[in-house]
Amino acid sequence: MTALSRVLALDPTEFAARWGREPVLTRAADLGGPDGFTDLLGPAAVDELLSRRGLRTPFLRVARQGTVLPAGRFTGGGGAGAEIADQVHDEQVMRLYADGATLVLQGLHRLWPPLIEFAGALGAELNRPLQVNAYLTPPASQGFATHYDTHDVFVLQVDGRKKWCIHPPVLPDPLEKQAWGGRADEVAATAQGEPALDVVLEPGDALYLPRGWLHSAKALGGRSLHLTVGIRGLTRYALVEELLTLAMEDPRLRATLPYGLDVADPDAIGPELAETVTALRDWLNTADPAAVAARLRERSWPSARPAPISPLAQLDFAAALTPADKIIARGGLQWQLADGPDQVTLRLTGRELQLPAYCGPAVRTALDGDAHAVGDLPLDDDADRLVLARRLLTEGLLVPAG
16 A cells, blocks of 8 residues: 555546645545554554653644644753753643644654655655654634645544635635734635535544635534644745746846936936846746756755664664675655766765765666665675765665665
8 A cells, every 4th residue: 555545535637637736635445444543643653752752842833713822831841960941841731732732843844754655655755754743623613714734735634523714715826924913814814705615524534625715614522633734835936936046147236236226217227127027037947947947956855864773773784784684774864866977976965975876777776766786786796885885874875774
């Protein structure tokens, strides 16, 4: 079973046609049944996170009647030897929750092992960075008013029942800088109308919402626990931003406006605007896709972390490495290899490695996603193979296979 098939019963081709356009509801019966998401995070796991993991802000938010409470209401020092002042106090959280507050566990794709693995797999399938939050809502309560997100989400109902009201966007495809608070009146007015989808999510149900779609949710009966998987993506506007950054190379676009120009006068600005548009159009016609791709790589790659490694076990494995040992690329690793006459450059998130040119084929083999015995890497002898494999292991690019 793929990670995507855990949250969606549609054929991937059909989902691609609806991606970013309309909500998709999938019932538990078409997925893994009512217990379909309890292995990712259940009530017992929430208790452990809140009480035994030294949780700190901002990994927990607490909201009541649509207002996020100050962290000081539920955090403090951890006692002797753990005096860090923003650790979650379980008894304070319990009182707030019992009084009707919603608990939001944030960044669980970096904290909770089952969700680390799931988010890594789903992100690889979607080719998008993901974030995972959990929402624990008290009985018959609503944590947040109608709003929209600036990223797509999957809502995974884990425990309890929750009523969702979904309305079409007031602003289709909002950018991150176009949060719903700037259109609060439009959002509130639209929420008074007939919803596009009025549905109760039961345990094991999943709901896909494109960015911009308005939604509100209220627990029914007992408490409700659901996960939201936020899908972060790049937009065409990101291309525009990177093009404008690169356009600084054109001296015409760096030119100072005329001395004494009245920038508040449209008639005075008109000729300068026309000349600027002409210069920008000329420059855009020469824009290099490789330069834009490099900018987007620097922008997008840091948004997703590769799979966790075990530092001590990794170093022990590298130290005892033999030609018979098998290695594989670290899950979720982002990389590119550029060939040169004397060396190859391995581009990674936030850094580059230079290696002798003859190592290029072996690096490509080692990082191709399949498991390989070190002795099978395409180099002349085992000594070179071991040196390269150890380097890639200690750089955190390879891990033991199996």
